[in-house]
Amino acid sequence: MKPPLLYLLVALGSFMIVWILVPLFRKLALYLEVVDAPTSARKIHSRAIPYLGGLPFFLAFLAVIIGLDIFAPRYAALEFYPMALAGFFIVLLGIYDDVCDLSSKIKLPLELLLCGALYYFGFGSTIIMRPLGGSLYIGGFAIIITALWIAGVMNAVNFTDGLDGLAAGLVCIGSLSLFAIAFQGNRVFSCILMAFLAGSTIAFLCYNIHPASVFMGDAGALFLGFIFGASTLLEQQKGVAVIALTIPMIVLTIPILDTVLSFLRRIGRASQGGFFEPDRNHLHHRLLALGLTQRQAVLALYLLSAFMGVLAFFLSGVSSPWRFVMLLLAGAIIVSATFILYYLESRVSKKEEYRS
């Protein structure tokens, strides 16, 4: 089977599985009353929406691996099994969080442990690229990078899961961007994983676009983030071509920026013991506060993400010094966007003060 046909089949297969299973899991969530009730100010929706829409992602991933085993065994990478195994525990963790609301104090160390374990299955690289060219040998320190990177991406995707269609849409755009980059570099395993992510998130968006009838929940968001993060490390362990993490970082600018800003806010209120407490200041919350509708806010973040995806695509083809320049450019865009957001927020608050 030729790789492009394989990617198409993986995307279509995962689309079909998720598309068929989501309504079933929605019914199950309603039956078990595993729903997201708008009980706090952080919640945007006005009625209870069932969780568990993300569980089909995991089942589709298992089905894709089995499908590869049967129809294209030479493309069933050895690393897919550790991903499925760690993904299984992450989904269990997510389910517990969806039902019982697990504290971040417990959740985060468990996530780091699961993600760090992947290092022993060949995920991660002991050599990292320097921004100005050249590389650096980091030895065993790579396990920390692996754990932080995958857990970071998982939480970044989870944080963006605050508006209808936002997390799934951003993962879909990111996976399409990385698919294009991996396809250009003939990286088969990355292409398979990105095709899976794209297919399953598009299917999920059929139910999750505003007004959403189902949420993916922590189980789905963490699993999507996990697959995304782990797949960017997949081809690094071959040793013949190190993919810099700068590319996926740019593709995931929105979720990562949101996570960084959230982390800074949490540090700011850590002295009051609120580090692990969620707030209502995520990017999507702030766009809504500016007066945008849900659809407009989601669309704006989609567009920004798509722009960064295109930038990453061009960035992947340039040499190290130019890559550094383009990284600076991307950083400048992000910082400018953040300042514009702050400026607009201050204008809105001044107007409100004036009115009151």
Place this chain on the structure above:
Amino acid sequence: MTDSSDISKEQIPTAAPTAPWVKVVLLWLIIALPFALFNWVHFPRYQHQQLRLPESFPAYAENLPEDYAMEVLRQGVAQFNPPWDVPYLRLAALEQRRGNDQKAAFLTARARWYSLLSDTPVDREALSILTREQADAYIDMSRFCGQGIPVAAASFCKALDLSGLSDSWSVARQIALFTLSGSAVAAGTWQCADEAYRGLPLVCYSGGGRDKRRGVHIFVGDQDLTSRERGMHVVFVDAKTGTAFESDCFDLWGHMKEGLRMIQVLEGAPEGCIGLFAVCDEASVFMTNAMESALLQFGIDKTPIAGGESHIIGLRSSFAAIGIKGAPSGTALQSRSPEYFQGRRGHPVICALFPVETTP
């Protein structure tokens, strides 16, 4: 923003109130069952894949019928040159059963060699005796090998903390040292050349192993054309006269542009010339598919590794090769030693080609 009292209940069907832990267990079971099924189907395949990993070929061979086991062990030994006695002993036993006594004896000697090297402290006397036993086969060859072999042997011993061991040895014993450790040594006849080689003796020594201290040498006659710089060292030699006309080093660990420069140099080399390659320290970080393809023009072979992809896997460890530009893949003299194999560190390797007069 709505208050909790505004929650529409229409979406929530009536169900008996259930404790959260019951829901969690139920949902875990719903996910665990397909996962168990997945394991039932996929795990045996995963185990099989693991056994096909480079380091697992001896274990993989254990479960195969004798013919297949022999093939797997032969391929594994040839491809990965493991610095571990077990695969050689197993292959020697199988060769013995087939009546290939000479091969079995050599494999047993190699197993003994690696067994001695893994001892602490290394028994220098036993190593000396072993090389002396093997040296007879290389006496004729040693007359025409120039200064390359003694220098490479000294570097080899130094890299393994056995400094001075080979200094008093005859050249034939020094060649035996390299053949015992899986290096490729040929004289005159060469499968990718149209005619026998009559030029200067060629010796490529790669210390490899992510350790610059282990060094690199490419000898054309008595002249060493390398520095101790990190990366891929390349020398081009005229196949008829045996004289070197270009030498360069590409830091493929450090910079992508070095790789691009290497492609240009390899592409620019004339058809039919001999390319000599040796890795110092590490040369795989910026090795792209395009760079690999440029190397493959010299008859260098790729090795399939787990997952179905093929790579020139020696480039992150000791790797030396001598090939003719335009020759078919797999015809180059090529040797490598892995960085680590089953916890044992690899060692330097050489590739050597001596003129036709040396053929025993």
